[in-house]
Amino acid sequence: MRIEDMRTELIKYKHVWDSMEKKMYVKCLKKTSVFFLKVHKCGSSTVQNILMRFGRHHQLYFVLPEINNYVGNPSHFSPELIGQNVRLPDGEKYDIFAHHTRYSHKEVRSIMKKEAPFVAIMREPTALQVSMYSYYQMEHFYGVSLPKFLQLNLTYLEQAPRFWERVGRNQIAWDLGVTDAEMKMPYIFEKLANKVENEFDLVMITEFMEASLVLFADLMCWPLEEVRFIRLNALREVDNSNFKKPVLTEEEMSMLKKLNNLDIQLYSHFKERFKRRILDYGAERMISEVNQLIDMNSQLYNNCNLKVLEHGEGISSVIRYEAEINAPLICKEIVLNEQDFTDIIRTEQEEHIKDRGPSEIELGNSISTSKMGTQKECMEALKRDLLAYDAASLILGICICGYDEDVFVVQGIWNTFLTKNL
Missing domain, CATH: 3.40.50 (Rossmann fold)
Structure with missing residues (x-):
């Protein structure tokens, strides 16, 4: 997936971040860089x-x-x-x-x-x-x-x-x-x-x-x-x-x-x-x-x-x-x-x-490929690799997987990410 396509996906699913931001009430995320x-x-x-x-x-x-x-x-x-x-x-x-x-x-x-x-x-x-x-x-x-x-x-x-x-x-x-x-x-x-x-x-x-x-x-x-x-x-x-x-x-x-x-x-x-x-x-x-x-x-x-x-x-x-x-x-x-x-x-x-796996640069392509399977498989792939992502990459992955089919699955992944990074 090209950068332009990723950007289109993010705009398309802008309500993902808006709704999460309202629900999570997070003061700030721990910076790791x-x-x-x-x-x-x-x-x-x-x-x-x-x-x-x-x-x-x-x-x-x-x-x-x-x-x-x-x-x-x-x-x-x-x-x-x-x-x-x-x-x-x-x-x-x-x-x-x-x-x-x-x-x-x-x-x-x-x-x-x-x-x-x-x-x-x-x-x-x-x-x-x-x-x-x-x-x-x-x-x-x-x-x-x-x-x-x-x-x-x-x-x-x-x-x-x-x-x-x-x-x-x-x-x-x-x-x-x-x-x-x-x-x-x-x-x-x-x-x-x-x-x-x-x-x-x-x-x-x-x-x-x-x-x-x-x-x-x-x-x-x-x-x-x-x-x-x-x-x-x-x-x-x-x-x-x-x-x-x-x-x-x-x-x-x-x-x-x-x-x-x-x-x-x-x-x-x-x-x-x-x-x-x-x-x-x-x-x-x-x-x-x-x-x-x-x-x-x-x-x-x-x-x-x-x-x-x-x-x-x-x-x-x-x-x-x-x-x-x-x-x-x-x-x-x-x-x-x-x-x-x-x-x-x-x-x-x-x-x-x-020894490491795919880089963050390859994240869009790997998630896009996983979307050819079910949304559940895509979300499971995200959950397995939570520690490899920063907040922006995770949101991008959720958007590409498809947010609208199961909000509770997405919210569970996001809460897990916050727990590991706060």
Whole structure:
């Protein structure tokens, strides 16, 4: 069946949705797709873990690289950067994008499902820079400590190479796709702020993580249980090590602010917008739900009986946790570092793509073919594959099967779909 024929069917059976909408009284449907811009050292690994848990449990498709955990950066994202073995057939869209990249709206939008919200996160830029310098041990790259680095000439600092060609000044703007040359252009802040406002549905603020996740859960129509977390990749403070965060003088802090002026303007702007969004949400409601989430996190930590590991792993000394061997799945997933969790999801997605049945692109043809049998057989085919459909695909299937012959069968299928997706 051609797209034009499907559209004709939908128009013909428009009363399907109208009548269901009146009968079901559903506030909103749980969203299962989202683009999350994972900005460096903004607490983004904590949010990413939430998304990876959710996507894994619902067998959703992730945008993933062939190896490691970057899908672009320093290059801007393009679909060609998606790993060959985890790539969906042409025309199919992805559910979740939660790995490091360099933002390009046109390219990201081209591979995400139409209903996917766009979400970013920002952190106070001087705290971000201090944390980043320590986390990546950048004193080895630049040959000096952060305080001594900030005592150098501003012109030199603005031309200093980026660590791994991707980490450095104005990191938020860089991850949003702004080039070093563009950072010096007149009106770049106004242009970038307007772009983010128009293209992103939510900008989370690291310093208000619980409130950010309450707003995110509301945006996604998820219960708060879905956004429970423990903080990942937080630096471990060790007195006699390179991982102790430096204390900067007023002059050094002033230089750090000049060097990251664009990020500071962005953060200030979106922090104010965030506060207004909380007021729109309702201050009392927000306080209540933040407290609920804090209690849920504490209960999760205690129930999982997590152990803090003595030594950090990876590029620097960060706090790591360990779950018991017989702990529930969420306890094991919530302590996974990004690379290990990514490897698990990548392997599962490779296997799923090899073993899966027809794609959503083929849905219209398969349902149209099934209609050659009885309407009952068509409806049974829909019921078998409920988890494979989003709401639009399900409505389309019901329309093509033929709604008018048995309203109670249709309402039963719809109620089952809502139960599985709310």
